[in-house]
Amino acid sequence: MVPGQPVLSCPSTELLLFRGLERRLRGENSLSRALRTLDMVGSGLVGRLPRGCRLCIGGAKMVLFVTGLCNQGCFYCPISEKRRGKDDVWANEVLVTSDEDILAEAEVSGAKGTSITGGEPLLRVERVIGYLDLLKECFGEEHHVHLYTSCKALEPGVLTRLWEHGLDELRLHPFGREDWRCIEEATKLGGDMSIGVEIPAIPGELPYLLEFLPFLESIGVEFLNLNELEFSETNREELLARGYTPVGGLSMGAKGSEDVAKAVLRHAQELDRLTVHYCPSRFKDRIQLRHRLVRRSRRVAKPHELVTEDGLLVKGVVYPGSKSLEEAAKVLVGEYGVPPDMVWIDKEKNRVETSLEVVETLGEDRRIVGEGWRLAIVEEYPTRDRFETLVIPLSEKRSRVRDKSL
Structure with a gap:
């Protein structure tokens, strides 16, 4: 042990394999339509991984939770009781009391970008705009910021303001066909902003998703992210009441969710351009969170x-x-x-x-x-x-x- 230097452990085989794949994805120029498995925990990809996802995979995204308020009432919402319904701001695990808290957390975690989420972030539009300005001013235009919001909360004027204040990537969550027009409008009004869709892969909704795929391709949406439907302390009763059951073991996923996602990935190979990415719940803990903690530890270790x-x-x-x-x-x-x-x-x-x-x-x-x-x-x-x-x-x-x- 060298005094004054923290001892860094050798990465596991799983991490070494994943980092090699991450480098290849980052340097990839072609939009391959072959279905690829990205890691040892089952995530899948057709097309080119969105920049926001690439940074997140590497642990280089700060999660900026701008409010726990939400008016959508999703039965599968996994947000904890600690945050749900409370108009608090969190930067990763830090309760924010000032802008300095956000900047300090971004610095200490080595963040190259920020994921703005909630709750419903656009219930606090001015707060979101203020944080966009703060992040871009302090870390530069290269600091990549994506926002996750519902179609129902997005208005044309708000979309324009988000683009003008530097939002790089918009991830929309539609609740059905009635929201499809909103997605199309976003592709027309979002300037050079990357427009994508992010939804859970819900068992039983494969026919809807297979109809959704060609629509997204036709209007110029860049990517569809499918998250595994997962159980949490706050949504468990709702999911069980609707007939969903957990996979069991170490997985918090719902049975059938991964099957739906993989079926969508197979069909996505027949499209020309739309990227489809499947992110299982175990991927968040075993890859994303681990990478973020490693990045942070290397910066803070005494x-x-x-x-x-x-x-x-x-x-x-x-x-x-x-x-x-x-x-x-x-x-x-x-x-x-x-x-x-x-x-x-x-x-x-x-x-x-x-x-x-x-x-x-x-x-x-x-x-x-x-x-x-x-x-x-x-x-x-x-x-x-x-x-x-x-x-x-x-x-x-x-x-x-x-x-x-x-």
Whole structure:
């Protein structure tokens, strides 16, 4: 271990394979109509992946949740109780109280773009416009911004304003044939904005989707994103009441949703231009979220912290009993020769942080144990709340953490 440098774990085979594919997609110029599987968890693509998706896959998109208010009442809405119906703004996992919170989160996460979502974002049009101006002014026109909204919330005047203020990509959610005209109008009035459609792949709706495909192609829509219908704590009862059942295991998807999406992908190969992309629920956790956490961890990791392949931070921690945190830190530096940059006082959690090697050394010192110092290995998210996923007292077997960081 080199003092002053975080230890970065080797990426898994799954990540290495996916990163190679991501690079090929980024450099792709032709619109291949062959159906491709993008990863080891089942996402599929016909055509060229939208730029917003490419950035999201790489963990390079900040999710800007601009309001939890919504007037659509979708039975499959997965938004948590923490956000649903509340007019709050979140930048990734950070509750926003000022513009500075948004800018700081974009910086620390290394975001190259932003996904604006909700709730229904366009219930707060002026807020959205203000954030577009903020992001473009601070990060430049190359900072890619896409907005996800319903057709029912979109008005011609609003669409023009979004384009004028720099929106790069619009993702529309129609609720049926009555919204198709709205999509067509968006393709005419959206300037050089990329126009796409994003909807869940609902079991039983294959005939509707197969009719929808040629319509989207005929009006110049660039892409159709199909998300796997997934269960959450907030929509579970609604989905079960309508006869949907979960796949089971580690998947939160609904049975039949992936079958619908794959059937649409097969038919999309017969089209000339429209991109169709299927994003399963497990893809969000195993690829998108992991990449975002890895990007963030590499930017925020302190010298004593190790970054796992999942983007989590692992460290040794000391709870120094009767000694103050400052006294314990002095002992580590003065008596054990730990470099000062490998010692961090965490007043919020009432502990002293250091490396795994240091706490292992301390664990062999009877004096330290006799003075009531408690030692542990901690694994936590690199987010502002630093949610702990694992705490192992040093007396327990430590191989669980070590194996994950090899």
